[in-house]
Amino acid sequence: MIFSLAIYGAPFSSQSSDTAYQFACALLEQGHSLHRVFFYHDGVYNGSTLATPPQDERNIPASWSQLAEQHGLDLVICVAAGLRRGMLDATESDRWEKPSHNLEQGFTLSGLGQLIEATMVSDRMITFGN
Amino acid sequence: MIFSLAIYGAPFSSQSSDTAYQFACALLEQGHSLHRVFFYHDGVYNGSTLATPPQDERNIPASWSQLAEQHGLDLVICVAAGLRRGMLDATESDRWEKPSHNLEQGFTLSGLGQLIEATMVSDRMITFGN
Amino acid sequence: MTEQQPDPKKILFLNRRAPYGSSLPREALDAVLMASAFGQEITLVFLEDGVFQLKKQQDPSNIEMKNFSKTFGALALYGVESVYVEQRSMEKRGLTLDQLLIPAKIIQSSELGALLEEQDQVLSF
Amino acid sequence: MTEQQPDPKKILFLNRRAPYGSSLPREALDAVLMASAFGQEITLVFLEDGVFQLKKQQDPSNIEMKNFSKTFGALALYGVESVYVEQRSMEKRGLTLDQLLIPAKIIQSSELGALLEEQDQVLSF
Amino acid sequence: MILHTVNRSPFGSDCLQSCLDIATIDSGVILIEDGVYCALANTELTELISTALTRHKIYVLSPDLQARGIADAVAEGIEAVDYAGFVELCTQFDKVVSWY
Amino acid sequence: MILHTVNRSPFGSDCLQSCLDIATIDSGVILIEDGVYCALANTELTELISTALTRHKIYVLSPDLQARGIADAVAEGIEAVDYAGFVELCTQFDKVVSWY
Numbered sequence: 280m281i282f283s284l285a286i287y288g289a290p291f292s293s294q295s296s297d298t299a300y301q302f303a304c305a306l307l308e309q310g311h312s313l314h315r316v317f318f319y320h321d322g323v324y325n326g327s328t329l330a331t332p333p334q335d336e337r338n339i340p341a342s343w344s345q346l347a348e349q350h351g352l353d354l355v356i357c358v359a360a361g362l363r364r365g366m367l368d369a370t371e372s373d374r375w376e377k378p379s380h381n382l383e384q385g386f387t388l389s390g391l392g393q394l395i396e397a398t399m400v401s402d403r404m405i406t407f408g409n
Numbered sequence: 410m411i412f413s414l415a416i417y418g419a420p421f422s423s424q425s426s427d428t429a430y431q432f433a434c435a436l437l438e439q440g441h442s443l444h445r446v447f448f449y450h451d452g453v454y455n456g457s458t459l460a461t462p463p464q465d466e467r468n469i470p471a472s473w474s475q476l477a478e479q480h481g482l483d484l485v486i487c488v489a490a491g492l493r494r495g496m497l498d499a500t501e502s503d504r505w506e507k508p509s510h511n512l513e514q515g516f517t518l519s520g521l522g523q524l525i526e527a528t529m530v531s532d533r534m535i536t537f538g539n
Numbered sequence: 540m541t542e543q544q545p546d547p548k549k550i551l552f553l554n555r556r557a558p559y560g561s562s563l564p565r566e567a568l569d570a571v572l573m574a575s576a577f578g579q580e581i582t583l584v585f586l587e588d589g590v591f592q593l594k595k596q597q598d599p600s601n602i603e604m605k606n607f608s609k610t611f612g613a614l615a616l617y618g619v620e621s622v623y624v625e626q627r628s629m630e631k632r633g634l635t636l637d638q639l640l641i642p643a644k645i646i647q648s649s650e651l652g653a654l655l656e657e658q659d660q661v662l663s664f
Numbered sequence: 665m666t667e668q669q670p671d672p673k674k675i676l677f678l679n680r681r682a683p684y685g686s687s688l689p690r691e692a693l694d695a696v697l698m699a700s701a702f703g704q705e706i707t708l709v710f711l712e713d714g715v716f717q718l719k720k721q722q723d724p725s726n727i728e729m730k731n732f733s734k735t736f737g738a739l740a741l742y743g744v745e746s747v748y749v750e751q752r753s754m755e756k757r758g759l760t761l762d763q764l765l766i767p768a769k770i771i772q773s774s775e776l777g778a779l780l781e782e783q784d785q786v787l788s789f
Numbered sequence: 790m791i792l793h794t795v796n797r798s799p800f801g802s803d804c805l806q807s808c809l810d811i812a813t814i815d816s817g818v819i820l821i822e823d824g825v826y827c828a829l830a831n832t833e834l835t836e837l838i839s840t841a842l843t844r845h846k847i848y849v850l851s852p853d854l855q856a857r858g859i860a861d862a863v864a865e866g867i868e869a870v871d872y873a874g875f876v877e878l879c880t881q882f883d884k885v886v887s888w889y
Numbered sequence: 890m891i892l893h894t895v896n897r898s899p900f901g902s903d904c905l906q907s908c909l910d911i912a913t914i915d916s917g918v919i920l921i922e923d924g925v926y927c928a929l930a931n932t933e934l935t936e937l938i939s940t941a942l943t944r945h946k947i948y949v950l951s952p953d954l955q956a957r958g959i960a961d962a963v964a965e966g967i968e969a970v971d972y973a974g975f976v977e978l979c980t981q982f983d984k985v986v987s988w989y
Contacts (some may be wrong), residue, residue: 289451298953302430321419327495362462363461378458392573395550422561435872525686533880590799655891656983661984684957776811780791
């Protein structure tokens with residue numbers, strides 16, 4: 280079955296991205312397909328490569344990134360929500376003349392259309408709210 | 410009178426940092442002293458220099474930064490809460506071997522002791538919750 | 540945006556938050572507009588504090604925010620005409636249909652269940 | 665940390681959130697420990713879902729989080745002994761004092777007002 | 790004497806109720822952000838608010854009322870203030886307790 | 890047939906109540922994160938839950954129960970599942986609606 284996930288909670292603050300991550304692992308384990316994970320609202324912070332939790336604690340952005348690499352996942356951060364909140368890739372950083380960028384490997388910035396497209400083509404769209 | 414503010418909400422998502430900012434402007438206008446603004450929990454995102462809202466909308470980190478420059482404010486981001494969530498200055502970025510840093514001018518990373526010290530020495534500590 | 544898209548789906552947006560305190564209502568509305576650009580069959584439901592999103596006379600200029608409620612008026616132009624407000628949510632808050640920015644149908648919570656069942660997907664905000 | 669500090673203040677921490685769903689309870693506890701390191705006169709109050717923070721047997725290993733509730737056991741060593749749980753919050757949730765990790769005094773909401781008034785500052789979490 | 794701030798809607802949160810349960814007589818309450826919905830006249834909370842007004846002075850942040858389009862629907866006895874008024878209230882009471 | 894997820898405590902949020910008001914008979918409810926407090930036996934919500942159980946199958950996410958130290962206090966009739974079980978439920982129902 281084809282799943283997509285929408286995540287609206289900030290990592291380390293709200294449990295929603297933790298739950299979504301465990302859910303993603305479980306569905307992949309069962310052989311389902313994960314079409315897209317869409318990060319919106321405070322969920323965009325899941326894509327920060329600068330997140331530096333204590334070394335004996337989970338690193339949520341790094342976990343997503345590893346999962347994406349293993350399974351070829353499409354991790355999309357809403358570009359409008361992300362820019363507003365300071366989640367930039369190299370291209371956006373250049374465009375807006377910002378001093379740096381902070382997007383973790385495996386994540387991409389893209390439009391809200393990716394949420395709608397995922398909703399249209401997936402058998403199940405699961406929202407993990409904040 | 411000596412005020413300090415504690416801010417726990419993410420900018421652009423929760424109204425709390427907007428309210429705190431307007432409150433800070435109003436108290437300074439009245440000639441009160443603002444000992445410290447302490448950013449904790451998701452409030453740490455107020456210090457992102459990468460925040461890029463549409464140009465006709467408010468830029469909360471930039472507003473804090475300007476207010477700090479005008480009035481010599483002490484804008485402190487809790488270092489533990491900030492590191493976890495990916496708010497780094499140059500020093501922390503080097504220490505943790507991260508590819509970049511993203512702290513807006515006028516903000517500093519410091520310990521939770523700064524919240525307690527502010528609570529001790531201020532006539533009023535006002536919490537702006539998330 | 541229209542080339543080779545899958546068939547339109549019935550998508551319901553469930554809005555339960557008051558405006559301005561959280562940015563979620565505004566972000567939900569952006570998603571609604573996008574879904575309409577994709578030609579989906581859209582239903583909007585306002586429940587609990589979500590009904591406040593449709594209150595007339597909003598003016599957030601003194602809190603330095605955009606008045607996104609103006610966009611509700613444009614929804615009909617985008618072909619979004621299926622708009623419901625839940626009855627008890629309105630009553631509890633002392634709201635009546637004439638205080639709302641756009642025409643909306645009153646729906647009871649018992650009818651909402653069936654409306655949700657008819658959809659292909661439900662997006663909660 | 666103790667040189668030339670101002671006099672100790674009476675600081676009350678008001679805890680109203682359940683653990684794990686939000687990180688605020690954990691961050692509140694860090695602030696309590698810091699206040700105790702500064703030698704302040706600390707009072708902890710657990711109200712509403714905050715009383716769940718003190719529930720015995722917490723084990724978040726399967727949600728990949730730290731069991732910060734263990735730290736409550738150390739509070740007495742830090743000199744934090746003034747711990748209250750609000751009566752109706754406990755009752756509504758079916759909780760009794762013997763289910764809590766540490767000794768706590770039951771307080772009624774009507775008495776809480778006076779307790780708050782005695783403080784120099786109140787920090788809400 | 791305490792000034793309590795309430796920033797959540799009373800319909801989906803316990804903030805107002807808990808604050809009123811605890812607030813001693815003559816302490817103040819200021820409604821901010823989504824808390825301004827507490828100030829609405831003619832809701833299912835009308836009774837709660839009118840009782841509260843016999844014990845407390847209740848204020849509401851006017852820019853937040855305007856934002857939400859409810860400035861003309863405020864229950865009688867509740868006083869609207871701007872940010873400057875909010876600051877003044879914080880100085881008039883001994884301390885501030887936030888409910889959020 | 891819908892599977893509803895509830896991730897907030899029932900004591901400070903309307904999520905559970907609204908979900909139950911709307912859910913058609915035979916739809917499912919899964920309690921996750923702070924929503925697992927809905928599953929507690931012997932609270933002021935016992936009546937609401939036992940009525941709900943006559944109309945719905947109610948599940949609760951077991952890692953979240955354990956985290957909160959309430960795995961042995963769950964009301965009878967509520968079924969604990971792990972993340973794999975959560976995924977399976979999502980496939981068994983036609984769609985998923987989130988209450989948060």
